[in-house]
Amino acid sequence: MKVIGQNFYLKITGETEIENTVIDSLSYKQSHIDFNSIKAEVNMLQQKLFQIGYIENEVKPLIKENDSSYLSFFQLKKRYVDIHIYYNEKIVPRNIIEKVTHQINDNYFILPFTDLEKSLYTLNSKISDLGFPFNKIQLQNITIKNNTTLKANLTSVTNTEKRSIDKIIIKGYEKFPKAYLKHYLKLKTNTTFNLSEIKEKTEALNDLRFANKIKDPEVLFTKDSTILYMYIEKAKSNNFDGFLGFGTNESTNKIDFNGYLNLNLNNNLNAGESFNLIYKSDESEQKTFNANLNIPYLFSSPVGTEVGLQILKKDSSYTNVNQVAKLYYQINPQTNIYLGIKNTNSNNLLSDDNAISEIQDYKSNMYTLKFSYSKLQNNYLFNRNLFLAFEIGNGKRKYLNNSENQTSLFIDAFKIFNLNQKNSAYIRLNASSLFSENYLENELFLFGGINSIRGFEENSLNASMYGLVNTEYRYQLSNSLYIHSIIDFSYFENKLTIQKEKLYGFGFGFGLLTKAGLLKFNYANGKNENQKFKFSNSKIHLSLTAIF
Template identity: 55%
Template sequence: MLKTSYLLLIIYTFFSLEAFCQNLHLKINGKSNDDIEILKKIDYKKKHINYTSITQEVNALQKQLYKIGYIENSLDTIDQINDSTFVATIQLKTKYNTIYIYYNKNVIEPSMIQFISKTMHDNYFVIDIENTESILTHLNSKLIEKGFPFSKLYLSQIEVKKNNQLKADLIIESKTQKRLLNNIIIKGYENFPKAYLKHYLKIKKNKIFNLKEIKEKAAQLNNLRFANTIKPPEVLFSKDSTTLYMYIKKTKSNGFDGFLGFGTNEETTKLAFDGYVNLSLENNLNYGETFKLEYKSDENDQKTFNADLSLPYLFNTPIGIDFQLNIFKKDSSFTTVNQSAKIHYQINPKHKISTGISSVESNNLLNTTSTLFIEDYKSNYATFEYQYLKSQHQNLLFPIKTALYLETGIGKRKTLETSEKQTQWLIDSYKIIALNNQNSVFLRMNAKNIISNTYFENELLRFGGINSIRGFEENSILASFYGLTNIEYRYQLNSNIYLHSITDIAYFENQINNTKEKLYGYGFGFGILTKSGLLKFNYANGKNEGSPFKVSNSKIHISLVANF
């Protein structure tokens, strides 16, 4: 019983002290009626746990008054009215509205001031006194960008001018001369291609040191597939040099992509299979190079072989080259070989332009000449390309948020008897519109066109299948022009699984048989990020405009994208 009484006494005493500490009140009063009205508009903390907290709040309030122009305000008294209430009386005195700041234009460039002051002269500028702190901070950041990371700014010789105005001298202190970036040391991935520092990130030695800018540029490393940052860059300052340490790790960037598709062949009514394999090798020589190899065989007895080689930043210059080879074989009808060589320039991590030449040669394999639309021909084009990519590498399911690819080619097609000018253009773009953390909309628009007076069947565009309009056989649709839209509503269950709808709409024209038609594909799918890679499953049903849906026309596509 005695122990219980002591326990109750301790609990009562503790909570009584706590209640007492929470019951101190602060009231701010003005010296005059005008001061009272002004102070009523300023927020401050009214409840406090002790007298020290009260004095700290009064000091903070006075500093706030200094910043808005009451630089002569003073505290008269802090009076205790009763056991829990304290009244602080403050005299505001004169409010100063503007300040004339005199500066040395040999240190502060006028261009640094023209955006922060409406009134600027050769040796002074005028600002509202309320903005003094933020403007000094801004000027200091500009000095840091100019290579003075240890500079300090403050106002000296503050005097009353007239008409509620002040004047002061802007003093700049810098303990060192202008800093240049002397050394760059990479930790973690020592064989990181140095040309990417100079041309991709544009971080160069012997340039003015600006840590903020360097951190922003270093973050762009995450746009690369083969490397990303471990932590932000760090700097070592010595007496006469500046060394930048960058922490980079090499990531898995080789990829293998394959899919298996099956459906019912409309002519034989038997189950037909199609698929492809796509191998991508990137930065295996620590040069940033890319080699892609693709082989595709579909249910229409069509075979496609693609090989691409990209070599960036040749001889440590901002210029790179691309080589491409494409071989297409249509059963025993014809073969087409497309070769191209391009020079590209990476403007920045998001934008790239290319120009080059492309050569196409197609051969008729038929023993008979009964067909009028398959001919031997050769074409040569001058090409120009533009590419825009915006990444979101933190999302493993959808690493690219926005993409835009434009290509145009101007050239001639030659046969044994004729020569004809031709133009080609292509646009391919997509964007992921995030509704919230789990819901998003994927929107893709793709179009291609051949502009010519006459057309051969073996030069027409081919589309259909998992990479264009789903629910149709791979490359089963021939067109001189096509445009398609892919729309997916995506629901992300977690960081590894998502579900999506399929809504594909296409329009195409075939100038050989004067066909103009609309196509539709509807379905659903899902993606699962496994240890082996990203597994995708699509079920889609395609139909022509005006025709009913048939279950037999449905296509199932299964693909796996693995990185190693």
């Protein structure tokens, strides 16, 4: 036996055509499954009329026209446009009322009636943020002021003492570094309890590499204390990165291999610290060793430190040893300011008989000022949307019996423009410049390769000043695979050899998220402005970033 449900129909009408227009504008539902649904729809429409100012509206009993049709008759009566609310600054400060209206007098403020419910909710929320989560405000003594205006008194239902955060308890990752609570999230005990601000601040946890927010914070209120519970988990943040590159050596016509290893260790001591180690071997028998240690919030202060050691051996020509020490202050979770010193010691490895005057033993000291800003995004393949680092340095370089003042500039910035879920554009700007009266070959910048202009050998180009632009058009085929174009441009100057040149790099690549990590493949061909394309100049770069 099959049961077929009956449809019921509702028609709502007013006293006049104007009232019918108002009712129809509220878009009530006409078709219903039963009589209870019809009654609920009539009540809902009456509430909507209250909210837009028809507070005196009346509804007559439902009339059954036939077995499936019902008629509801409304009398809308007078509509009130606004309301004058009289307030006491001890209950609601004037600066909070300014959040909902600018029509404020000494003892009352004016609200459009349609904004009344939303405005009262906002006022309650703002009072709660002042440390009074249990205080509720309401309107009393609502009366008619004139044909279009009501008036009422704003009162407080409860009056409790101001609440402060007495204790913060972390669940899930109990060893979460406490300095990050104080200086990164800026959550402290004995401060005013503000739930909206707490939720906003805890969102910054998503920008940390080593920790994630499990769920929103919760609060336990007792008679004499307020305890904040935060739910955090420790995330895998160590990563190992390496690449293998190969191309044809123009001198020997044989394939040369090059590559590097990059190890990042983060928060292994539960202090938010990071350690970075890079070893690189390039095609030109160039060896690079970099080690960098970053320790935030020294002695629970807002100041952190960064120290580094960089060793470069350029075939059998020279070695450079750089020692860097910086102090930095975190303005907010995305922004840091650094003040540091950089010491360089360079040694000429050539024998005296073959000594080249452009390569000399020298020492330099340079004081640096740096600014950095970073913004993340919710995409595992491209988790950083914006990055900016700018550094200026000034100091002296000494060689033989000469001493010269030098100034250096450095900028590295990139931005991802998300066109839609699958398409995006990546643009990066990287530039360095050294200002000096004279130049030595072993103090020039080295660039070229996968991390600068692609299609050229790693660190095969010398410059006293260079600027480069990397661009990629990316198409994300899935959550684990994307393809991209490569269009790079660079301009550099070498004042030692009086050289000015433009370089271009073109190619394509892809990224694949595997169980082992993120595998990247780049194929790029590089040329200068006066050179024709040669496939023999192409470079293939492979890299794999594994997170553990």
